[in-house]
Amino acid sequence: MGVDLDNLSLYEGLQMNEVQTFAEHMIAHQVLKDESVLPALSQLQLFLGAAVLTKSSLGATVRKRLLAAMVMMYHGLCMHDFITEGKTSHEKRRQLTILGGDFLSSLFYRLLVEAGLLDMVKSFSKAIVNINEAKMSVHEVQLNGTYNEGDYLKDLSTIHGALLRALCDAYAPFERIRTFIDLAISANIYDRELERSNHAGEKTLANVLLSQLATEDELTFLVMQPRSEVGDKRLSSLHSKYGTMKRVLFGFREVMSQLENVAIDLIGRDGWAILERFFQHANTGTEHAPSMEGG
């Protein structure tokens, strides 16, 4: 669509690449760079954060630090999701992923203090508590039919949207902005889910849907440990049988349609054209859904 996201203006004189470069420079500890544990910062989070701050009276410098702080905390927490159980052959990388996440969290606090935004430390802290509670809920649940897609989407919406909502509460406590953020995060969740592999035991939207639809016997393939080729094939055929990926795609299209209406109203057609580019499956037709079944 001809929009250069890097040069996207987030505010008068403040561009996407300026915030990104600033944040990337801060997190670029040589040891973390050498081990390639640093994340690519989410442009969607930055774009949405900037949209929330549109009407605030914050100057460009404070705005830059606030957005950088938020995106650093978001990634600091995300990095810890890569830590799995058991030993790994890349011990140093595992250790630095933990410490890298902690480092990004520490920069979050420093940036907010430097920007004189102590109130935001408090608001974001509450959001971080909620994020970890939601992560723990997802971690704890069993795919036995007691956990439904509504619960799952709500938990993921907290994980990816709580920091943005804290920003909304502080700088744009308006229903339509909140709805806009909720829909954008929801679209992002569906978009990611369309990319995920639905292996046994994995908490994915398709697997959660399957856990609601499958019979008791079929459910055994959903939680099968250890995983096997035969089990994965059977699981894949169950996803085809119940059309779970098609449901995920329908959900995505529905949310995108609602988002389009709200976004055009709030950020205009040009803004929507930019936002749409953040979603990989924005132009995927429903006819492609069957090819995505299983995984």
Place this chain on the structure above:
Amino acid sequence: MVVADLYADLELDLAYVEERLRDQLRSSQPALEHAAIHLLQAGGKRLRPVFVLLAGKFGDYDIHRLEKVAVGLELIHMATLVHDDVIDNAETRRGNPTVKAHFGNRVAMYTGDFIFAQALSVLSGISQPRAHHILSIAIERMCVGEIEQIRDLYSLQQSFRNYLKRIRRKTALLIEMSCALGAIVSDSDSNVVSTLRRFGYYAGMAFQITDDILDFTASAERLGKPIGGDLRQGNITIPVLFALQDAKRNAELNQLISPTQTPDQVSRAIAIVKESGGITSAQDLADRYLQKAECALASLPSSPARDSLMELAKFVGKRDH
């Protein structure tokens, strides 16, 4: 005076801090609260709160202001412990299973992040911007210290200076902050704040050097975790650096300590360090930091709080577990 007396003097306020710590670990997610409380119940010396409260005695002592610092810093300490145990694959701490061992790595990561968020929430109630300014820089440096510790694993060529810089960041900074912030929130004179901060730094250095010594000399029962853990992880501490100064031992230690070291090689390396006099040299260094801590305190007016701080510093620099 013995250390138990220090705690006795602060008994009521420490009980209040403990209660507030517990409050902060409550969660609407039962499993998360369970993991966090598991860590709290494992106990600990609560050194940071004690430093905060004693530093507060040099100004306008108000437990409701000091509690924010004491609870906030102890929560930061707890959050780092949970993540450190995942980094080190540690099974026990203070004789109890770690959060990681009991609940798994993922839960430990979420618990640490949850506790860190609660710490920031409590600390955000401190009204003095100066406190946040120095603390935010300190927390960032602590993280950098931990990262550099991983970088320096198995590095036998590292300098004493490098080691000292690392332990300052890893441990001394939080004790330094406990003293400085305790004084700041009590509206102490700026000279008092800087003196207490300096004292905290020296006491913190003595604390970590002693910790590194105990990893060689204590019994596993007293330590609450297996001895020799540092060397097993490849963490080169001050007793090893002293032992490496002897050319003959240097050659042997260079052969023994490596990422592929066997348990037998670690045992032999520990024995060499013990024979070398490295422990005594390390203890001398810890004593020198304690003397500096004492000198710093000497510039403050005589008071029971000053005596208590010195006793506390001696305890952490001379402890046997």
